[in-house]
Amino acid sequence: MVNELSPERARQVLDMLTHGGAMDGINTSLALRLIPLASELGDDELVNRLLDHASVVAEDDIERGWARFEGMKVMKASANNMLVLAESAETMDLGNPLAAAVHHHVALLHMSDGALDEARAIATRSLRLREQLQDLNGMAYGLALLMAIAKKQNDFETAIALGTERLELVTKLGKHVVQMEAVAELAHCKATIGEFEASRELYNDSLEQAVELGSISGQLVARWGLADLAEIGEDYESAMLVLSDLLHVYMAEGLPAPQQVKKRIEALTQLKPSAQKGDEGSQ
Numbered sequence: 001m002v003n004e005l006s007p008e009r010a011r012q013v014l015d016m017l018t019h020g021g022a023m024d025g026i027n028t029s030l031a032l033r034l035i036p037l038a039s040e041l042g043d044d045e046l047v048n049r050l051l052d053h054a055s056v057v058a059e060d061d062i063e064r065g066w067a068r069f070e071g072m073k074v075m076k077a078s079a080n081n082m083l084v085l086a087e088s089a090e091t092m093d094l095g096n097p098l099a100a101a102v103h104h105h106v107a108l109l110h111m112s113d114g115a116l117d118e119a120r121a122i123a124t125r126s127l128r129l130r131e132q133l134q135d136l137n138g139m140a141y142g143l144a145l146l147m148a149i150a151k152k153q154n155d156f157e158t159a160i161a162l163g164t165e166r167l168e169l170v171t172k173l174g175k176h177v178v179q180m181e182a183v184a185e186l187a188h189c190k191a192t193i194g195e196f197e198a199s200r201e202l203y204n205d206s207l208e209q210a211v212e213l214g215s216i217s218g219q220l221v222a223r224w225g226l227a228d229l230a231e232i233g234e235d236y237e238s239a240m241l242v243l244s245d246l247l248h249v250y251m252a253e254g255l256p257a258p259q260q261v262k263k264r265i266e267a268l269t270q271l272k273p274s275a276q277k278g279d280e281g282s283q
Contacts (some may be wrong), residue, residue: 010037018046028054028063032070039074047074065098069105077107083122090129100129100138104145111149113145120149140169140178151189160189177218180209184221191229199214200229219249220258227264 005013014037017026026034031054038046047274051074054067065085074169089095103126110119127142143166150159167182187202203225210218223246230239243265250257 005037008040010041014038014041014043014046017152019051023049023053026053026057028058028067031057032066035070035074062089062094062098065092065095069102069169071100073105079109081107094211096129096133097135097138098142100126100133100135100142104122104130104138104142107149111145111152116149116153120146120153123149136169136173140166140173143169144182148230156189156193160186160193163189176209176213177215180215180218182214183209184218184225187222187225191225191232196229196232200226203229216249216253216255217270219246220261224261231268236268236271240265243268 014034016022017030017034017092023031031050035047035050036055038050048128051067051071055064058064058067065088069082069085072085082102083106086099086106089099089102097189103122107119107123107126109123110116123145127146128137130138131141143162146161147159147166148163150156163182163186167179167186170178183202183206187199187206190196190199190202200268202225203222207219207222207226210222226242227239228241232234242273243261246256246261248266
């Protein structure tokens, strides 16, 4: 919701739903969904009101647990305190979705702190819960998190296995943008372990999807990766061409191109004559 609304429209929605006595008609689920919106607008007072309301109108322990979880995120509670909530949720009837969400968040906290073994173990627990629930969307998030952790641990074989499983899942779900991103992430992993041809094929696949979807960010990722591969092969002309094509995409959309793209093209322009001169001298 946050990404779909302009700040002005978001403010209107919040005012309509929360001003005066309007909040009395909001249930726990809606109150919790409005919290990120209020947080994005920097309205801390409304965030606290929504949290209090969500707890007060909660109809059972599960809803109270979700409200507590959201409050703990706002208060930046410790990972250990959150794990207590997760363990409690697992003892409740129908509490596994909450437990999985808490475990996932705790894994993110550990990853950001560099505690990668702990992050991996807890993220795996979250994924197992979501597998039991057949929560396919949640499983896709869990696989993405475990892949990110594996990459940070330089365990690229595991990252590729997880990324492949994730790609199959999001393809099945018809999540085209996520599919495009998943292909590019696999391409990066393949390049990291030296499988350059496989990486090139994947980046080209991701690029085709990005073009079909009209995703400029997707084209940026794919073309940047293809330029990396070209530079590894000392094919500076191809690297420059693929990035120049990216500049044309931005120009066609009337958007400013990222400075890093322009700087990289300039650097390649300087490299290219040197490379050619070296080739001539070796003849």
